[in-house]
Amino acid sequence: xxxxxxxxxxxxxxxxxxxxxxxxxxxxxxxxxxxxxxxxxxxxxxxxxxxxxxxxxxxxxxxxxxxxxxxxxxxxxxxxxxxxxxxxxxxxxxxxxxxxxxxxxxxxxxxxxxxxxxxxxxxxxxxxxxxxxxxxxxxxxxxxxxxxxxxxxxxxxxxxxxxxxxxxxxxxxxxxxxxxxxxxxxxxxxxxxxxxxxxxxxxxxxxxxxxxxxxxxxxxxxxxxxxxxxxxxxxxxxxxxxxxxxxxxxxxxxxxxxxxxxxxxxxxxxxxxxxxxxxxxxxxxxxxxxxxxxxxxxxxxxxxxxxxxxxxxxxxxxxxxxxxxxxxxxxxxxxxxxxxxxxxxxxxxxxxxxxxxxxxxxxxxxxxxxxxxxxxxxxxxxxxxxxxxxx
Amino acid sequence: xxxxxxxxxxxxxxxxxxxxxxxxxxxxxxxxxxxxxxxxxxxxxxxxxxxxxxxxxxxxxxxxxxxxxxxxxxxxxxxxxxxxxxxxxxxxxxxxxxxxxxxxxxxxxxxxxxxxxxxxxxxxxxxxxxxxxxxxxxxxxxxxxxxxxxxxxxxxxxxxxxxxxxxxxxxxxxxxxxxxxxxxxxxxxxxxxxxxxxxxxxxxxxxxxxxxxxxxxxxxxxxxxxxxxxxxxxxx
Numbered sequence: 001x002x003x004x005x006x007x008x009x010x011x012x013x014x015x016x017x018x019x020x021x022x023x024x025x026x027x028x029x030x031x032x033x034x035x036x037x038x039x040x041x042x043x044x045x046x047x048x049x050x051x052x053x054x055x056x057x058x059x060x061x062x063x064x065x066x067x068x069x070x071x072x073x074x075x076x077x078x079x080x081x082x083x084x085x086x087x088x089x090x091x092x093x094x095x096x097x098x099x100x101x102x103x104x105x106x107x108x109x110x111x112x113x114x115x116x117x118x119x120x121x122x123x124x125x126x127x128x129x130x131x132x133x134x135x136x137x138x139x140x141x142x143x144x145x146x147x148x149x150x151x152x153x154x155x156x157x158x159x160x161x162x163x164x165x166x167x168x169x170x171x172x173x174x175x176x177x178x179x180x181x182x183x184x185x186x187x188x189x190x191x192x193x194x195x196x197x198x199x200x201x202x203x204x205x206x207x208x209x210x211x212x213x214x215x216x217x218x219x220x221x222x223x224x225x226x227x228x229x230x231x232x233x234x235x236x237x238x239x240x241x242x243x244x245x246x247x248x249x250x251x252x253x254x255x256x257x258x259x260x261x262x263x264x265x266x267x268x269x270x271x272x273x274x275x276x277x278x279x280x281x282x283x284x285x286x287x288x289x290x291x292x293x294x295x296x297x298x299x300x301x302x303x304x305x306x307x308x309x310x311x312x313x314x315x316x317x318x319x320x321x322x323x324x325x326x327x328x329x330x331x332x333x334x335x336x337x338x339x340x341x342x343x344x345x346x347x348x349x350x351x352x353x354x355x356x357x358x359x360x361x362x363x364x365x366x367x368x369x370x371x372x373x374x375x376x377x378x379x380x381x382x383x384x385x386x387x388x389x390x391x
Numbered sequence: 392x393x394x395x396x397x398x399x400x401x402x403x404x405x406x407x408x409x410x411x412x413x414x415x416x417x418x419x420x421x422x423x424x425x426x427x428x429x430x431x432x433x434x435x436x437x438x439x440x441x442x443x444x445x446x447x448x449x450x451x452x453x454x455x456x457x458x459x460x461x462x463x464x465x466x467x468x469x470x471x472x473x474x475x476x477x478x479x480x481x482x483x484x485x486x487x488x489x490x491x492x493x494x495x496x497x498x499x500x501x502x503x504x505x506x507x508x509x510x511x512x513x514x515x516x517x518x519x520x521x522x523x524x525x526x527x528x529x530x531x532x533x534x535x536x537x538x539x540x541x542x543x544x545x546x547x548x549x550x551x552x553x554x555x556x557x558x559x560x561x562x563x564x565x566x567x568x569x570x571x572x573x574x575x576x577x578x579x580x581x582x583x584x585x586x587x588x589x590x591x592x593x594x595x596x597x598x599x600x601x602x603x604x605x606x607x608x609x610x611x612x613x614x615x616x617x618x619x620x621x622x623x624x625x626x627x
Contacts, residue, residue, distance in 0.1 A: 254495075257484075257488065257491070257492065257495075258495070260481070260483070260484065261481050261484065261492050264481045264482060264483055264484065265479050265480075265481055267443050267463075267475065267479065268475055268479035268480075268481065269481075269492070270442070270443065270462070270463035270464050270467075271441050271442075271443065271463050271464075271466075271467055271472075271473045271475065271479075272464075272467065272492050272493055272495045272540075272544075273464045273467040273468055273495045273496040273544065274464055274492075274495055275462070275464045276462075276464070277462075
C-alpha cells in the first residue's frame with residue numbers, strides 16, 4: 001500500500017512532464033509543418049523574390065532556418081501563458097466564473113518582484129553577488145512576487161467575490177472587472193507616488209542576457225546561429241517546475257482532492273466535512289501565486305513593466321484557458337503552449353510572408369482568431385470535460 | 392435527550408417560506424421516515440438540518456448541541472452524515488476516491504481502509520467498479536456509492552434523501568434492505584421518501600409533511616393506517 005502511494009506520487013510528477021513534452025513537440029511539429037508547407041506554396045511569390053534579392057535565400061530555406069529560434073521563443077512565452085492560464089482555469093473550476101482581475105494579480109506579482117530587485121540593486125548587492133548570487137536574488141524575487149500576488153488574490157476573493165457567491169452569475173463578473181480596473185490604477189498611483197514614474201525596468205544583473213549557443217546552421221552566405229537566452233531557460237525551467245508542483249498538489253494531496261471535490265459539487269463537499277471557504281481561498285492563493293511568478297518571469301524576459309502590463313498576457317492566457325477547455329488544468333497547459341507558438345510564428349513570419357504589409361505587430365490577431373474559431377467549433381475547448389453526471 | 396431535535400424551524404428560499412415551523416425528534420437507534428408530496432419541504436428539512444440552508448427561525452439540536460448556525464462541514468464533524476438528493480456523486484472522482492472523500496476528516500489510514508472494506512462488503516458491486524469514475528456509474532450503483540460514502544465517517548445519524556428515486560423496483564428493495572441492516576447494526580436513520588409505502592414499512596416512527604408543516608406524526612404503523620395518508624400518499 002505504501003509503495004503504491006509512493007509510486008502514485010511519482011506518477012503525478014512524471015505524467016505532467018510527459019504531457020508537456022508531448023504538447024511542446026506536438027504543437028511545435030505541427031506549426032513547423034504548416035509553416036514549411038506555406039513556404040512551399042509561396043515559392044516564386046513576391047515575398048520569395050524579395051528575400052532572394054535582399055538576403056540571397058529562398059523563402060523555404062528562410063522559413064526552415066528560422067524555425068529553431070521561433071520554436072524556442074514560442075515555448076518560452078507559451079509556458080508563461082500556461083502559468084497565467086492555470087489561475088483562470090482553477091478559479092473557474094471551483095467557482096465557475098472568470099476572475100478578470102487575474103491579469104492585475106499577475107501585474108502585482110511582476111511589480112513586487114521587480115521592486116525588490118530594484119531595491120537590491122540600489123543597495124548594491126546585486127552587482128557584487130558573484131556567479132550564483134543572481135539566481136538567489138531571482139528566486140527571492142519570484143517568491144516575493146508569488147506571495148504578493150497570492151495574498152492579493154485571497155484578499156480580492158474575500159472582499160469582492162465571496163459576498164456575491166449567491167448572486168446571479170453576471171454580478172461577480174462585473175465585480176471582477178471593477179477590481180481589475182481599480183487595481184490597475186492603484187498600482188499606477190502607488191508607483192507614481194513612490195517613484196514618480198509608473199513604468200519600471202528590471203535591473204540588469206547576472207548572466208541572464210547571455211546567449212547559450214545551441215548549434216549553427218551552415219549556409220551559402222552567413223552561418224545562422226541558433227541560441228537560447230539564459231533567461232529563457234530560466235523562464236521555461238521555473239514554469240515547468242511550478243506546473244508540475246501544481247499538478248502534484250491538485251492530484252496527489254488531500255487539499256488537492258478537496259479542491260477537486262469542491263469544483264465538482266460544492267454542497268456535497270461541504271457535507272463531507274470540507275471547509276468550502278477555506279478551499280476556495282486556497283485555490284485563489286495558489287492560482288494567484290502562479291500568476292505572480294509568471295509576472296516576475298515576464299518582467300525578466302521583457303524587462304519593462306507598467307501598470308497595464310497584465311492586460312495582454314492576461315487576455316491571451318484567458319484565451320489559452322478557453323482554447324484548452326476552461327476548468328481543465330491540462331487544457332490550460334496545452335492552450336498556453338499553442339498560444340505561445342502561434343504568437344511566436346506569427347511574429348516571426350507574418351512580416352516576411354506579406355512583404356511587410358502586415359508586420360509582427362499584427363500577431364495578436366492570430367491568437368484571437370484562433371479563440372473564435374475554437375469556440376465556434378468546439379465550445380468546450382480542446383480538452384473540455386466530456387464526462388457528464390448521470391441523473 | 393433526543394439524538395436530533397428540530398424546534399419550530401422556519402426556512403426560506405429567497406422570499407419563499409418553505410418550512411413553516413417544523414418540529415421533529417429522532418431518538419437514538421430509530422428509523423424515522425419523513426414523507427410528503429413533491430414540494431412539501433422534505434429536502435429543505437434535510438438541508439436545514441445539515442447546514443446547507445440556515446433556518447431563519449427555530450433551532451436544530453444535535454446531540455444536545457445547538458447546531459442551527461453552524462457551517463455544514465462543522466455539523467458533519469459533530470457526527471451527521473447526509474446522502475443528498477440526487478446522490479451528489481463526484482462525477483470525475485473514482486469510486487474509491489468518492490469513498491475516501493466520505494472519510495475526509497478521518498485521520499487514521501487504517502480506519503479509512505476498514506471503512507472502504509466495509510463498503511465493499513455491503514455493496515460488492517462497488518468493488519468491481521472501484522477504479523471507475525463516479526459519473527459513469529448507473530443510477531443504482533450511484534445510490535450504493537452515495538450510501539456507502541455517507542457511512543465512511545461512521546456518523547451517529549445518517550440522513551437519506553430519496554434513496555429510491557429513479558431506481559428499478561428490485562434495486563429499491565435492495566437499498567431498503569441495506570437501510571434495515573444498517574439500523575440493526577446501530578445507525579440511526581432519518582429517511583426522506585416519496586415512496587411512502589416502503590418508507591413506512593421499515594420505519595419506527597414517521598412524520599407527514601405538507602406544504603412546510605408537519606400534519607401528522609406517530610408510530611409508522613399508525614401513520615400507515617391514517618385515512619388521509621392512505622388516500623394522499625399510498626394511493627389506497
